[in-house]
Amino acid sequence: HELQHPAAAELDGCESERIEVVLIINETPETPVANNVEECFTGEEISASATPPAGASIVWYTDPTGGTVTTAPSGTEPGTYNAWAAAVHDDTGCESERVEVTLVIFPLPEATISYGETSNFCPEGTVEVIITPAEGTVISFGTFSEDPETGLDINEDTGTINLGNSDPGSYEIEYRFVDINGCFNTAVTTITIDEIPDAPVANDVEVCFDGIEH
Numbered sequence: 001h002e003l004q005h006p007a008a009a010e011l012d013g014c015e016s017e018r019i020e021v022v023l024i025i026n027e028t029p030e031t032p033v034a035n036n037v038e039e040c041f042t043g044e045e046i047s048a049s050a051t052p053p054a055g056a057s058i059v060w061y062t063d064p065t066g067g068t069v070t071t072a073p074s075g076t077e078p079g080t081y082n083a084w085a086a087a088v089h090d091d092t093g094c095e096s097e098r099v100e101v102t103l104v105i106f107p108l109p110e111a112t113i114s115y116g117e118t119s120n121f122c123p124e125g126t127v128e129v130i131i132t133p134a135e136g137t138v139i140s141f142g143t144f145s146e147d148p149e150t151g152l153d154i155n156e157d158t159g160t161i162n163l164g165n166s167d168p169g170s171y172e173i174e175y176r177f178v179d180i181n182g183c184f185n186t187a188v189t190t191i192t193i194d195e196i197p198d199a200p201v202a203n204d205v206e207v208c209f210d211g212i213e214h
Contacts, residue, residue, distance in 0.1 A: 029056045029087040029096040038104045040183035047074035048103040050085035056096070059088050064098055078107035109179035110134035113159070113187045120192045121163050129159030131175065131187075142177030152193075161191070168195040 010016070032050040039046050049072055052058050061067045061084045073081035084098040111133045121127060133139055144159040146152045151167035154160070159175065175187045 026089070026092040026094050028094050029053050029089050031097045031099050032056075032058055032085050032087045034085065034099045034101045036102045036104075038106065038181075040106050040181065041078050041108050043076065045074055045076050046103060046105055047072050048081070048101050050099065050101050052087040053096075055091070056087040056089050058085050059095070060085055061098060064100065073101055073103040075103060075105055078105045080104050106179075106181040106183050107136075108183050108185045109137040109139065109177065109181075110185065111137060111139065111175070111177060111187045113173065113175045113189050115161070115173075115189065115191055119190060120194055123166060123168060123193050123196060124164050127161050127163060129161075129173075129175075131159075138180045139177050140180050140182075142175050145174050145176070147172040147174070163193060166193050168193045 030053040032052045035049040037048040050058050060070045060072055062070045064084050070083055073083045075081045081103040085101050086098045087096040114130050115127050144156050146154055152171045153162040153165035170192045172190050178184050
C-alpha cells in the first residue's frame with residue numbers, strides 16, 4: 001500500500017514550500033510450503049526443503065521465533081531433524097511467517113531367522129522358520145529364497161521347508177523383509193539336509209551247538 005501526504009516546515013508563523021512524503025507498506029510474502037521428508041537409512045546425506053512463493057527466497061532458522069539463521073534440516077544417521085523456513089521477498093526484504101520443516105530418517109529393521117536349535121536335518125517331515133525381530137522392529141511382510149535355487153522345497157511366503165521333498169545338501173536361506181516404515185533388510189541362515197545312511201549289512205552266522213558263545 002502507498003500513502004501520500006504533503007508536509008511543510010513552519011517557523012514563527014512562516015511556512016515553507018510543501019513537499020510530498022510517501023509511505024509505502026509492502027506486503028508480507030506468503031508462508032513457504034514445507035517439503036517434509038521421511039526416508040530409510042542409507043548412510044548418505046538426506047535433506048528436507050521448503051518452496052517459497054514467486055519472487056522470494058528461503059531463509060532458515062533454528063526456532064519458530066527468534067533463534068539463529070541455520071541451514072535446511074539434513075542428516076546421515078537415523079533420527080528426526082527440523083528447522084523453520086521463512087520466505088524473504090527478493091526486492092523488499094519483507095519476511096513471511098515461519099513454517100516447520102521436518103526430516104525423519106528411519107533406522108533399518110533388524111531380525112534373525114533360524115530353524116530351531118539345530119541346522120542339520122534328516123530328509124523327512126517339515127520344519128518351520130523362527131523369525132526373531134530386534135527390539136523396535138515391527139515386520140510388515142517378507143519373503144524367503146534359497147541358494148542354490150533348486151533342490152530345496154521351501155514356501156517363499158511362510159519359510160516352511162518340506163524336508164521329505166528336498167534333496168540332501170546345504171542351503172542358504174535368505175529372508176527379505178520390510179517393516180511398518182517401508183524400510184527393507186535381509187536375514188540369512190544356513191541348513192543342511194543329511195542323506196539317509198545305507199542300511200547296515202547283516203553278518204549272519206550259522207554254527208553247530210558246541211556250548212560256546214558265538
